Amino acid sequence: MKTHRWVDPPTTRACPRGCWIRGRHTTDCNSQGYAKPAGNYAADACAGCLPRHCTPGRWLCNNCGERLTRDIERLPGLHRELEWMLSRHSVSLTGRISGTGETPLYVAEPVCEWRGQIARDARWWARRVATTRRVTPPDTDTVRACCAFLAVHADWATGQPWAHALADVMAQLAGRAYALAYPNGRRRVPCGPCPEAGCDGTLVATVAATETRLLTDVRCDHDPDHEPHVSWWLDLGRKARAMEAA
Numbered sequence: 001m002k003t004h005r006w007v008d009p010p011t012t013r014a015c016p017r018g019c020w021i022r023g024r025h026t027t028d029c030n031s032q033g034y035a036k037p038a039g040n041y042a043a044d045a046c047a048g049c050l051p052r053h054c055t056p057g058r059w060l061c062n063n064c065g066e067r068l069t070r071d072i073e074r075l076p077g078l079h080r081e082l083e084w085m086l087s088r089h090s091v092s093l094t095g096r097i098s099g100t101g102e103t104p105l106y107v108a109e110p111v112c113e114w115r116g117q118i119a120r121d122a123r124w125w126a127r128r129v130a131t132t133r134r135v136t137p138p139d140t141d142t143v144r145a146c147c148a149f150l151a152v153h154a155d156w157a158t159g160q161p162w163a164h165a166l167a168d169v170m171a172q173l174a175g176r177a178y179a180l181a182y183p184n185g186r187r188r189v190p191c192g193p194c195p196e197a198g199c200d201g202t203l204v205a206t207v208a209a210t211e212t213r214l215l216t217d218v219r220c221d222h223d224p225d226h227e228p229h230v231s232w233w234l235d236l237g238r239k240a241r242a243m244e245a246a
Contacts, residue, residue, distance in 0.1 A: 013053065013054045013059075014051035014052070014053060014054070015051065015052045015053065015054055015060060015061035015064055015164075016054075016059065016060075016164040017060065017061075017064050017164050017167060017168065018051075019051065019052040019061050019063060019064060020048050020049050020050055020051055020052060021048050021050045021051075021052055022047055022048040023047070023048050024048050024049075024050035025046060025048065025049050025050055026049050026050055026051075029046055029049050030046075052064075055158070057159060058158040058159050058163070059158060059159065059160060059161055059162075059163040059164060060158045060163050060164060060167060064158075064164075064167050065154075065155070065158045067167070067171065068154055068157070068158065068163075068166065068167045068170055068171075069151060069154045069155075071167075071170035071171050071173070071174040072147050072150045072151045072154055072170055073147070073151055074174050074178075075118060075122065075143060075147045075170070075173060075174055075177070076143050076144040076147050076148075078118075078174060078177035078178060078181055079115060079118050079119070079143045079144075079177065081177070081181040082111050082114065082115045082177060082180060082181055083115065084204070085108075085111060085180070085181055086108060086111055086112070110180060111180050114173075114176055114177060114180055117173065118143055118173050118177060119141075119142075119143050121169055121173060122143050122146035122147055122150070122173075123141045123146050125146070125150060125166060125169065126138055126145075126146040126149045126150055129149070129150060129153050129156075129157060130149070132160070133153065133156060135153075137149070189204065189205050190202050190203070190204055190205075191203040191204065191205050191218060194220040196220065199220060201220040202220070203218055203219070203220055204218070204219060204220070205218045
C-alpha cells in the first residue's frame, strides 16, 4: 500500500514573522517604491510588501530560519560580554561595608536582569525542544550548554508550529544583549591568551567606534584586574614588525 507524506505547512503560507521581499510589491500596492525617475525613495514610498513564503515543510522563511541559528549561536558570547561588562564597570556608591574591608559592587540593573532573562529563556526552550522531540536535554542548565543544544535542533525547530515564537524570543534576547553590551557601538576583540601565570582567560580589546579604530582598553575576560604588562605590548610590537617585514 502506497503511503502519502503530508507536508505541513503548505508552501504558499506566508512567513508568520511578517517578512517581506525588498523591491517586490503586491498587486494592490499603490506605491511601486520609486517616487522619482532618478530612483530616489520618497518618505512614504513602499520599499517592498510582497510576503516571503515559508520554506517547504517549515514554519519560517529561509531568512528567518538562518537568523534563528545565528541568534542562538550569538547568545553565549553576548551573555559572557554582559558578565564582563559588569565586572569591568562596577563601582561603589556607598563606600566600604561597615566592619569589613570589602567594598560593595554597584551592579547595572538592566544588565543583570537581561543576563537572567537569557538564562531563563535558553533553559526553557531547551527543555521544550527536548520534551517535544523526546531527546536527552543538555547535561547542565548553563547558557552555553542550552544554546549549543538549541543550535543542533534549530533546523528541526523551524518545522514546528511554534517556530516563530522561538525565533522572536532569540532575536529579542540577542538584540537587547548587543545593545547593552555595545551602547556606543564599541566592539570587543580577542587579542590572545592572558599573560598572567595560571590564568586561562583571553585578553580582550575594546575598539572605539570611530574611523581610527583606536583601542580604548585591553583586559582579561576572566579577571578584569589582569592587564597586559609593558613587556606584552613590546612583544606585540615585535610581532607586528616581523609580519610587516615578511
